[in-house]
Amino acid sequence: MIIQIKNEEEVTAILNKTDGLVILNFYAAWAEPCARMNQVFEAIAAEYPDAATYLSIDAEDEANASTTEKYDVSAVPYFLFLKGEAVLEQVSGADPALLKSGVEKHSGVGSLNLPAKQSTANPSSTANGASGEGGDEGIVEDINVRLEKLVSAAPVMLFMKGTPSQPQCGFSRQLVALLREREVRYGFFNILADDEVRQGLKIFSDWPTYPQLYNEGILVGGLDIVKEEFENDPDFLRPGIATPTTD
Numbered sequence: 001m002i003i004q005i006k007n008e009e010e011v012t013a014i015l016n017k018t019d020g021l022v023i024l025n026f027y028a029a030w031a032e033p034c035a036r037m038n039q040v041f042e043a044i045a046a047e048y049p050d051a052a053t054y055l056s057i058d059a060e061d062e063a064n065a066s067t068t069e070k071y072d073v074s075a076v077p078y079f080l081f082l083k084g085e086a087v088l089e090q091v092s093g094a095d096p097a098l099l100k101s102g103v104e105k106h107s108g109v110g111s112l113n114l115p116a117k118q119s120t121a122n123p124s125s126t127a128n129g130a131s132g133e134g135g136d137e138g139i140v141e142d143i144n145v146r147l148e149k150l151v152s153a154a155p156v157m158l159f160m161k162g163t164p165s166q167p168q169c170g171f172s173r174q175l176v177a178l179l180r181e182r183e184v185r186y187g188f189f190n191i192l193a194d195d196e197v198r199q200g201l202k203i204f205s206d207w208p209t210y211p212q213l214y215n216e217g218i219l220v221g222g223l224d225i226v227k228e229e230f231e232n233d234p235d236f237l238r239p240g241i242a243t244p245t246t247d
């Protein structure tokens with residue numbers, strides 16, 4: 001079952017009431033990727049009804065403004081995995097596999113009845129390394145699988161310091177401003193919140209600094225390169241924001 005949220009008080013009440021996993025789905029009614037992910041969310045809630053409390057939040061409804069502000073939601077679809085006040089994970093962009101693996105990872109259902117069809121794109125339950133389980137090799141492998149999925153979590157993905165509404169570094173701030181000015185839609189990941197990703201992605205992409213911008217899972221570069229790309233082609237990244245029509 002999915003609870004359609006009407007205001008922040010409802011979210012707070014639910015978070016206070018449960019010790020378990022709560023998943024927030026922030027969506028916008030007009031966005032096709034959100035419509036797709038709403039269906040995925042429903043399917044996951046039906047498959048794992050007891051794994052979590054599933055909440056859907058219209059990010060553009062004025063009544064939810066304080067919730068989107070609180071959780072710093074600046075692009076949709078956007079999923080947050082919460083336990084009480086703790087944010088366990090955020091999934092930005094339309095990535096069904098990442099969403100599902102998040103549910104399995106944080107609720108433990110995956111270890112009970114994870115379908116054997118799990119592909120290599122689906123990380124194991126220790127993918128974020130937070131549990132400290134497994135040997136070094138497993139962790140190294142897991143972080144690469146995780147990064148591969150993260151860089152293509154949305155057609156355009158920005159790895160930055162801080163969040164778009166609160167950048168923690170001038171370079172990230174400038175890149176966010178540039179993307180906003182060009183009306184590029186993107187998912188983001190705050191590398192300051194996850195040192196494993198922060199250090200891992202430098203090696204993974206052989207790029208030593210942040211911000212890092214990815215287009216369709218491929219590294220474009222940092223601020224200087226993105227600036228240059230826009231100077232050469234004002235429509236750069238435009239294809240990435242076209243509404244995907246896969247069916």
Ligand SMILES: N[C@@H](CCC(=O)N[C@@H](CS)C(=O)NCC(=O)O)C(=O)O
Nearest residue numbers: 169171208209210211222223224225
């Ligand atoms: N000229 C670079 C500037 C980026 C940069 O120098 N970033 C530094 C400071 S914010 C960085 O990420 N250092 C590595 C780290 O902090 O992990 C660009 O075009 O993106």
